[in-house]
Amino acid sequence: MHYQPRWIVAGLVACMAPLAEATDWPQWRGPRGTGESAVRDLPVRWSRQENVAWSLPLPSGSGSTPVVSGERIFLGTVAAGQVELWCVERRTGAVRWRRPLGSAAGHTHQKHNMSSPSPVADGGRVYAMTGNGVLKAFDVEGRELWSRDIQADYGRFGLNWGYGSSPLLWGDTLYVQVLHGMKTDDPSYLLGLDAANGRSRFRVERPTAAVHESPDSYSTPAVARRGGEAEIVVTGGDVVTGHDPKTGRELWRAGGLNPGNDGAYRIVASPVAVGDVVIAPTRIRPMLALKAFGRGDVTASQGLWSFDHGPDVPTPATDGRYLYVVTDRGMLYCLDFATGRALYGPQRLRAATYSASPLLADGKLYAISEEGVTSVVKAGPAYELLAENALDGYTLSSPLAAHGQLYIRTQHALYCIGKGVAAATFR
DSSP: OEEOTTSOOTTHHHHSOOOOTTOOBOSTTOTTSSSEEOOOSOOSOOOSSTTEEEEEEOSSOOSOOOEEETTEEEEEEEETTEEEEEEEETTTOOEEEEEEEEEOOSOOBTTBOTTOSOOEEOSSEEEEEOTTSEEEEEETTSOEEEEEEHHHHHOOOOOTTOOOOOOEEETTEEEEEEOOOTTOOSOOEEEEEETTTOOEEEEEEOOOOOOTTTTOBOOOOEEEEETTEEEEEEEETTEEEEEOTTTOOEEEEEOOSOTTOOTTOOBOSOOEEETTEEEEOOSSSOEEEEESSOOEEOTTTSEEEEESSOOSSSOOEEOSSEEEEEOTTSEEEEEETTTOOEEEEEEEOSSSOOOSOOEEETTEEEEEOTTSEEEEEEOSSSOOEEEEEEOSSOOOSOOEEETTEEEEEOSSEEEEESOOSOOEEOO
């Protein structure tokens, strides 16, 4: 690890504008893309019976994380050979509607099926993509607004472990990254779609020198902000790139994500941006922090710090002051966001494999293992384990918080945890 405290951190907290009181969870990593929620009064302890407002049985597991928009929850799942988008009543767990997205056939394995990408909602519409590249938009009542087949338009996806990136909604544009190369010679690219009608606004190729499996990326883009400006940040193919949100044009790139030119350095954990600072995980080491809004090759000029014990699969969570890293082996680190200095860690969570990304909410960090055990840790620079809570079923989906409740998806069910208007189990 090295530190470069030569940059000015004044105003960093100001970049983290207060979270909206509505406390929706509209996209995979929450309202700001940082894994943080403003929800308060969340439970510390629960079980299948205790503190469960409702649970909804599901036909399959998924790496997809549900999203919450107002009174509705949207989630992707596989049922009877089809990928489906479900709309669920937030207060009761009742299924309002189900819509087919496309075939579930394709390359699947324990951690991936064609429902892996998480949906995105904006209050009036919901957008859902499958691992086969079908992208559809619906209104909140389930009426299909438009549909695209990305593979039909731009060629087959060529990732070794199947396509799993989630679309990003920023303003009136949907951003879809296709970073691949293990099983194709076709170029990687960033695609921008008009959210209202699904028409392509741009498709920008993103070449890199990555080899073998290293061009493959399963991450989701992030948004860096500075004043009234924004950039779309993409990681994969051994580099971090910043793009013009209107045209997709690459503005800058930073290397260093694969210093040994390892052919197996595919990237799973997504970038996290707070203001103009980007945290870019790779395959464990090094996790980089850098300044956005550079131009050209910024490898040497925009680097802030690096950390050699980053995650492989779980995306870190942050409030802009502390950065929480959960490794695949259940080691927890708390870093100073500004300098990368480890305030504690490694701290061993319950021994297991961790694929879900941690949630930061209500002064607590929630980290769930593949075995469905959630470790609840006090947020802040001193480690304190508050509880361990078990649910049944293999778990890949990340926990989320919205409107005073936690939501945890296991292989068998979606659980709403916390105080609820109705306490019922729907079968």
